[in-house]
Amino acid sequence: MSVEAADGAETQLARHDSLYGDAEKVAGDRRHGSGASWRQTVLLAFQSVGVVYGDIGTSRLYTISSTFPDGIRHPDDLLGVLSLVLYTLLLLPMLKYVFIVLYANDNGDGGTFALYSLISRYAKIRMIPNHQAEDAAVSNYMTAHEPSSQARRAQCVKKSLESSKAAKIALFTITILGTSMVMGDGTLTPAISVLSAVSGIREKAPNLTQSQVVWISVAILFLLFSVQRFGTDKVGYSFAPIISVWFVLIAGIGAYNLAAHDATVLRALNPRYMVDYFRRNGKEAWLSLGGVVLCTTGTEAMFADLGHFNIRAIQLSFSCIIFPSVALSYMGQASYLHKFPQDVGDTFYKSIPAAMFWPTFIVAIMAAIIASQAMLSGAFAILSKALSLGCFPRVEVVHTSNKYAGQVYIPEINFLIGAASIVVTLAFQTTANIGNAYGICVVMVFSITTHLMTIVMLLVWKTNVAFIAAFYVVFSLTELLYLSSILSKFAEGGYLPFCFSLVLMALMATWHYVHVRRYWYELDHVVPAAELAALLGRRDVRRVPGVGLLYSELVQGIPPVFPRLVDKMPSVHAVFVFMSIKNLPIPRVPAPERFIFRRVGPADHRMFRCVARYGYTDQIEAAKEFSAALLDGLKLFVHQEAAFFDDDNDDGALQLRGARAAATEEEKRFIDAELERGVVYLTGEADVVAAPGSSVLKRIVVNYVYSFLRKNLRESHKALAIPKDQLLKVGITYEI
Known part of the structure; x- marks a missing residue:
């Protein structure tokens, strides 16, 4: 049993908590996808074609036109661009992501946020001081690695990150920048993909103006944003075969154009044509790289969607299906343009054989919609993960799939992204202008992944320093050139x-700053143990039925809102739990390891501390299920607590054990009885304001920006699905 101490830490008389023995309850394979058979892997590889690659598959609609906005000046320029x-x-996509980055998954989960979380488990880089030693005992919290000669270097990196506030801020900043860029990607992908696909109709209806398109x-x-609430499982997966048909079509059209026009474009496999292209065009060649890089759009989705598949499946599908299809498509476009260079503005649709135009056009529209939907689903998922960093206001996160934990829908964000995407389409009108903005999002996410991957290699993988240097130099310089x-x-x-x-980062940084300062305020104002005893001992304070x-x-200490609660309502429930999410x-956190319980004060107070742990893809249960699981866990804790002390076998110890067992059963019956009388949820409604004497900037950030976000977005009890008729809110003001 442990007692909450005055300074907020726990003074342990004899250490015991509800995690005792729980870590052994959950076992599993820690290497994602390593247990899948080849038959399963091939099936997953086929399924991934329809889910992961929609964006990279539709980029050929606009890549070539964006690379040659002013037309083709020299026939060999086509070979240079094709080679590029x-x-x-x-x-x-292939070397960096498929064969390196995919291995940096976080127990099967991928994406920029997963890299940050992986780093934060090996080094304490988070701003909120809520780390507990028990966290490391959760299954899959740490990834096992064999000892190596690089361990000392990794330890130095760990100490450097933990001791440098600037390094912590830098890592946090690039992570939320990556999140912001993915949100920008979610805005621009529907705009450019749909507009590119629809533009093809002018081949058969030349009287249509660009405005009408x-x-x-x-x-x-x-329509696309209206159906988002149905989720990827019902929207994207239902049409997954269309993406497979799309890749068959673009590969077939590419092969047809190679055979029908000019197969000599295969010379572009010789990288010498890249060198000649730059030598011949100089600055213009450099400027065209902004169009070339659009061929990689959707690459990050391979990593972000890894949790739905496995490494081998992604490697197999990209190497054997995606790359050959895409390469054939670009070769076919180059072959067609060698003969008809004047059609560079709309290469894809003009190169389609007449008999195949309408089937291809229809599939292109549907592929663009599915690709956009998958990108939006990824944007929702990464933003839902950002909530666990405390860097975004609480919003409603709707889990749209019972099969895949990472598939979510956020109504408020869907509305904002949808409105922004429509505004971008109306304002920019053409794919060339949208492409300038789109490329920045793509390359910035690439660059952020490279920097976070380098830290993972140093800190987690403990890779040979020569390989790390080669990785960083090759990819960071390549991405810098494109950027x-x-x-x-x-x-x-591009602006x-x-x-x-910048707007999204400012909002996220504001929320996170106040969130951290609020946590420190509560930590500095925890209720001392003596004051807690005095509060419960007051003559006007009574224990009322229920839980x-x-x-x-706070994950330790008694929060300062508790005395305010007792002052306003001089009563405390018969079973009282200080609850932290x-x-x-x-x-993910396995259900048997969800809760940690501790006692607060003497046993007859029946007051407990509970920390409910969730992973960044876990869904918080509904209030009824949550309270039922919590009370079951509490009774298990009471039982285990008694067993923890029953070690001696002498006669006196046996008598004491019997008395303790009887008391334990009585306490469990008491908890059940109080549960029958009802559960009341209490939350502190903290009005956070800047302390007197604060700077003008701090007053603006705290008193206006943060206050606006808190008042206009979802309240915490709604995000936690707490029923209104069981909720009691206590107001308190924090000056930070």
């Missing part, structure tokens, strides 16, 4: 993702 496209696909695209976008090209078109649409990201759950961010930097 093919080797970019080999270098970034834009309005048709807007109608499709409106510099895209930034040259900042005024031509859009920066403006979007009370007081929610607080805590997000661990892992994807």
Whole structure:
């Protein structure tokens, strides 16, 4: 049993908590996908084609036109650009992601946020001081690694990160920048994909104006965002075979064009044509890289959606299906343009054989919609993970699939992204201008992944330093080259993702700053043990029937809202639990390891501390299920607590054991009886304001920006699905 001490820490008389023995209850394979048979892997590889690659599959609708916005000046320029496209696909999606980055998954979960969480488990880089030693005992919290000669270097990296506030802020900043860029990607992908696909109709209806094409695209976008609430499982997976048909079509059309027009474009496999292209065009060649990099759009989805498949499945599908199909498509486009260079503005649709136009057009529209839907699902998922960092206001997160934990829908964000996507389509009108903005999102996420991967290699993998240096130099320089090209078109649409990201980052940073300062305030003002005893000993304070759950961010100590509660309502429930919801930097927490219980004060007070741990892909249960699981866990804790002390076998110890067993059963019956009388949820409604003497900037951030977000977005009890008729809110003001 342990007692909460005055300073908020726990003074342990004899250490025991509800995690005792729980770590052994959950066993599983820690290497994602390593247990799958080849038959399962092949099936997953086929399924991944329809889920992961929609964006990278539809990028050929606009890549070539974005690379040659002013037309083709020299016939060999086609060979140079084709060579650039093919080797970019080999270098970034295949070599970097498929054969390196996928192995940095967080127990099967991928994406920028997963990398940050993986790092934060090996080094204490989070701003909120809520780390508990018990966290490391949760299954899959740490990834096992064999000792190596690089361990000392990893330890130095760990100490450097933990001791440097600047390093912690830098890692947090690039993580929320990556989140912001993915949100920008979710805004621009529907706009550019749908507009590119719809533009093909002008081949058969030349009288349509560009404005009319834009309005048709807007109608499709409106429909797309309207069906998001049904989720990926019902929208994307239902049409997954269409993406497979799409890849068959683009590969077949590419092969047809190679055979029908000019197969000599296969010379582009020689990288010498890249060198000649730059030598011949100089600055113009460098500027065209902003269009070339669009061939990689959707690459991050391979990593972000890894949790639905496994490493081998992604490697197999990309190497054997995606890359050959995409390469054939680009080769076919180059072959067609060698003969008809004037058609560079709409290469894809003009190169389609007449008999195949309408089937291809229809599939292209549907593929663009599915690709956009998958990207939006990924944006929702990464933002839901950001909630566990405490860097985004609580919003409603709807889990849309019973099979896949990571598939979510966020109504407020869907509305904002949908409105932004429609505005972008109406404002920019053409894919060339949208492409300038789109490329920045793509390359910035690439660059952030490279930097986080380098830290993972140093800290977690403990890889040979020569390999780390080669990885960082090759990919960071490549991405810097592409980024510099895209930034040259900042005024031509490139500013859009920066403006979007700056606004989103400012909101996330504001929320996180106040969230951290609020936590420190509560930690500095925890109720001392003596004051707790005095509160319960007051003559006007009585114990009332039922179970009370007081929610607080703190994972240790009595929160300062508790005395306010007793002052306003001089009563405490017969069973009282100080409840904390805590997000661990892992994807999932097994149910048997969900709760940690401790006693607060003497046993006859029947007051407990409970920390409910969730991974960043876990769904918080409904209030009824949550309270039932919590009370079951509490009774188990009471039982285990008694067993923890029953070690001696002499006569006196046996008598004491019997008395303790009887008391334990009585306490469990008491908890059941109070549960029957009802559960009341108590939350502190903290009005956070800047302390007197604060700077003007701090007053603006805390008193206005944070206050606006808190008042206009979902309240915490709604996010936790607490019934209104069982909720009691206690107001309190924190000056930070």
